[in-house]
Amino acid sequence: MSTNVDTIRNLAEREYKWGFVTEVEDDRVPKGLNEEIIRTISAKKEEPQFMLEWRLKAYRHWASLEKSEAEPKWANIKYGPIDYQGIVYYSAPKKKAGLQSLDEVDPEILRTYEKLGIPLAEQKMLAGVAVDAVFDSVSVATTFKAKLAELGVIFCSFSEAVQQHPELVQKYLGSVVPYTDNFFAALNAAVFTDGSFVYVPKGVRCPMELSTYFRINAAETGQFERTLIVADEGAYVSYLEGCTAPIRDENQLHAAVVELVAFDNAQIKYSTVQNWYPGDKQGRGGIYNFVTKRGKCAGMNSKISWTQVETGSAITWKYPSCILQGDNAVGEFYSVALTNNYQQADTGTKMIHLGKNTTSTIVSKGISAGHGQNTYRGMVKIMKGASHARNYTQCDSLLIGDQCGAHTFPYIEVKNSSSRMEHEASTSKIGEDQLFYLQQRGLKTEDAVSMIVNGFCKQVFRELPMEFAVEAQKLLSVSLEGSVG
Amino acid sequence: MSLLEIRNLHVSVDGHEILKGINLAVNAGEVHSIMGPNGSGKSTLAQVLSRRDMYRVTSGEIRFNGKDLLAMKPEEAAAEGVFMAFQYPVEIPGISNTYFLRSALNAIRKYRGEEEIDAMDFLPVFREKLKLLEMDERLMNRSVNEGFSGGEKKRNEILQMAILDPKLAILDETDSGLDIDALRIVAQGVNAMRSPDRAMLVVTHYQRLLNYIVPDFVHVLVDGRIMRSGGPQLALELEAKGYASMEAEARQTVPASA
Numbered sequence: 001m002s003t004n005v006d007t008i009r010n011l012a013e014r015e016y017k018w019g020f021v022t023e024v025e026d027d028r029v030p031k032g033l034n035e036e037i038i039r040t041i042s043a044k045k046e047e048p049q050f051m052l053e054w055r056l057k058a059y060r061h062w063a064s065l066e067k068s069e070a071e072p073k074w075a076n077i078k079y080g081p082i083d084y085q086g087i088v089y090y091s092a093p094k095k096k097a098g099l100q101s102l103d104e105v106d107p108e109i110l111r112t113y114e115k116l117g118i119p120l121a122e123q124k125m126l127a128g129v130a131v132d133a134v135f136d137s138v139s140v141a142t143t144f145k146a147k148l149a150e151l152g153v154i155f156c157s158f159s160e161a162v163q164q165h166p167e168l169v170q171k172y173l174g175s176v177v178p179y180t181d182n183f184f185a186a187l188n189a190a191v192f193t194d195g196s197f198v199y200v201p202k203g204v205r206c207p208m209e210l211s212t213y214f215r216i217n218a219a220e221t222g223q224f225e226r227t228l229i230v231a232d233e234g235a236y237v238s239y240l241e242g243c244t245a246p247i248r249d250e251n252q253l254h255a256a257v258v259e260l261v262a263f264d265n266a267q268i269k270y271s272t273v274q275n276w277y278p279g280d281k282q283g284r285g286g287i288y289n290f291v292t293k294r295g296k297c298a299g300m301n302s303k304i305s306w307t308q309v310e311t312g313s314a315i316t317w318k319y320p321s322c323i324l325q326g327d328n329a330v331g332e333f334y335s336v337a338l339t340n341n342y343q344q345a346d347t348g349t350k351m352i353h354l355g356k357n358t359t360s361t362i363v364s365k366g367i368s369a370g371h372g373q374n375t376y377r378g379m380v381k382i383m384k385g386a387s388h389a390r391n392y393t394q395c396d397s398l399l400i401g402d403q404c405g406a407h408t409f410p411y412i413e414v415k416n417s418s419s420r421m422e423h424e425a426s427t428s429k430i431g432e433d434q435l436f437y438l439q440q441r442g443l444k445t446e447d448a449v450s451m452i453v454n455g456f457c458k459q460v461f462r463e464l465p466m467e468f469a470v471e472a473q474k475l476l477s478v479s480l481e482g483s484v485g
Numbered sequence: 486m487s488l489l490e491i492r493n494l495h496v497s498v499d500g501h502e503i504l505k506g507i508n509l510a511v512n513a514g515e516v517h518s519i520m521g522p523n524g525s526g527k528s529t530l531a532q533v534l535s536r537r538d539m540y541r542v543t544s545g546e547i548r549f550n551g552k553d554l555l556a557m558k559p560e561e562a563a564a565e566g567v568f569m570a571f572q573y574p575v576e577i578p579g580i581s582n583t584y585f586l587r588s589a590l591n592a593i594r595k596y597r598g599e600e601e602i603d604a605m606d607f608l609p610v611f612r613e614k615l616k617l618l619e620m621d622e623r624l625m626n627r628s629v630n631e632g633f634s635g636g637e638k639k640r641n642e643i644l645q646m647a648i649l650d651p652k653l654a655i656l657d658e659t660d661s662g663l664d665i666d667a668l669r670i671v672a673q674g675v676n677a678m679r680s681p682d683r684a685m686l687v688v689t690h691y692q693r694l695l696n697y698i699v700p701d702f703v704h705v706l707v708d709g710r711i712m713r714s715g716g717p718q719l720a721l722e723l724e725a726k727g728y729a730s731m732e733a734e735a736r737q738t739v740p741a742s743a
Contacts, residue, residue, distance in 0.1 A: 441589035455579025
């Protein structure tokens with residue numbers, strides 16, 4: 001039986017074979033990392049001086065960390081040493097060798113897309129079919145961009161922002177995740193090539209979900225991505241990252257950084273579906289995903305909400321966090337992390353309460369199947385000034401089979417006695433009785449498993465924008481194919 | 486030919502023989518009751534018929550609607566028309582009752598090559614059955630069986646039966662844990678489903694349920710064998726005398742080596 005893993009693997013291999021690699025790359029810097037490389041990257045991107053200086057400081061910091069072997073090792077994940085000097089840190093945006101129509105695409109890939117319910121236009125984009133000028137989403141994107149500009153919303157690639165809005169970039173870049181934050185954040189700061197930038201001005205409610213999808217023609221999802229979103233006073237924005245379709249990337253190491261800033265009464269909702277290549281059934285290959293995501297609720301009554309569905313990557317190391325600085329600020333983290341085969345995930349959140357009456361909610365759902373290892377790691381910190389702070393944490397693990405593992409590391413640090421903390425945790429196994437009940441009602445084993453798992457994740461899915469939620473459910477089912485029976 | 490034909494069925498669990506040669510024929514339109522003391526194999530029989538795989542069939546055969554039931558997976562048996570109302574209905578957190586029911590119905594329809602039914606068309610069917618079982622519509626948006634009372638769970642089983650419209654309905658100790666009002670409502674739901682096209686197998690320890698669901702035939706199962714078969718009066722007889730005499734009879738008539 002062709003399992004999902006096979007499908008993804010086939011898909012991945014096909015993509016490779018079919019020339020997702022550029023023919024000849026002239027515009028490429030040599031392997032390895034040193035100050036010269038950083039200068040070259042900055043020069044190629046025609047960056048202002050402040051960017052170069054920031055990158056250099058980040059590089060020096062990273063180099064000192066590397067020298068003292070400060071790559072973080074505390075996570076509950078195992079992987080071989082990463083050769084940082086063996087990576088090419090810059091190559092110009094690649095031209096994808098185009099196919100002419102979907103008929104030329106491997107039917108197996110198309111079946112996967114179909115299972116996921118991906119629209120035709122998007123299928124073409126994913127499969128590397130040449131996209132012409134009438135490509136729906138592009139024209140839609142253009143319309144949207146005009147509408148956004150009218151409201152003063154800036155939504156563009158990071159490179160574009162550096163050129164067009166250097167004062168905003170300079171003001172906020174590194175203000176939430178400084179380059180000194182951690183090993184991977186330092187590396188990202190030194191070498192990041194692109195990403196997204198969003199600025200929503202005072203009092204503006206962004207009228208649509210912003211998604212990288214709307215700028216696909218400009219997008220080159222990089223190995224080292226950087227996203228910065230600023231919501232000024234009273235602004236609202238919902239941002240979607242990622243894609244449910246399995247995307248293969250030849251780069252094994254991914255180290256992205258996302259920074260969010262919300263001022264008084266502002267609200268940012270950030271949703272992610274991550275489905276990078278997870279490696280094959282034996283655990284070979286797959287993306288190492290080391291991500292630093294943090295939001296600062298800088299103003300009063302501000303709110304930042306993270307929702308993530310993590311099904312891909314061989315290794316996930318990711319803790320989307322909130323600094324609740326303004327009084328009455330609200331931080332939320334809703335997460336589904338699934339590990340199948342030999343995937344490992346160490347993911348969770350940090351909620352740092354600084355302001356009065358700040359509240360945070362954490363709902364984490366970990367699903368382990370195959371030989372997957374799933375770790376929830378969370379920290380809730382109530383600082384001295386955070387009187388009447390509240391936190392609610394719920395942390396559930398679901399096991400499928402008896403070769404997988406679920407682990408929980410919740411840290412709580414309280415320095416103000418008026419705070420209130422709640423923590424609930426559960427670990428359960430998909431029971432034979434549950435499966436049989438659903439089968440006796442006519443559902444196939446795989447559909448039964450997927451129903452139980454989707455029910456388990458419901459609290460998180462309902463936080464996702466509608467369309468994303470539907471896709472996420474399908475993704476979960478596809479990712480679990482072959483995990484039972 | 487009968488809808489259900491069980492011939493010389495032997496079943497073991499963990500090397501321990503539970504059913505020791507069951508023979509039973511059930512025609513469409515008939516209601517059969519399987520009675521017996523605890524541990525006699527009643528529930529095992531119900532579970533084997535619904536194809537739970539923890540039981541090992543060592544010999545014998547089961548024909549259902551002319552097909553080999555023992556070759557079917559649980560979901561295939563379900564799609565062929567075998568329904569079991571569980572003694573202990575399972576909770577499925579996060580999945581609404583309505584969604585679950587429609588998914589089950591559509592899985593079965595799909596198997597039969599019928600078109601799937603959408604939410605709009607499903608709703609009226611659903612409401613009608615709810616009324617029959619005097620169930621609160623609000624229960625339907627709650628997760629499957631989660632936080633349901635014992636009675637609500639059992640009524641939910643019968644609701645599922647009503648919607649899935651099986652050829653063979655097996656009721657496994659449906660009366661257990663029911664108060665008299667719930668019992669009446671459940672029985673009313675079951676009786677409304679009696680039809681010439683459908684057979685029912687009512688598995689119960691007590692005669693009480695059979696006051697409400699009057700069977701055409703009663704079979705008494707003792708130590709893995711059907712000791713007696715008869716009409717509804719057999720149940721009354723059992724109620725009066727208890728199983729003890731029949732258990733003693735079983736010990737006498739069966740050679741030690743069997």
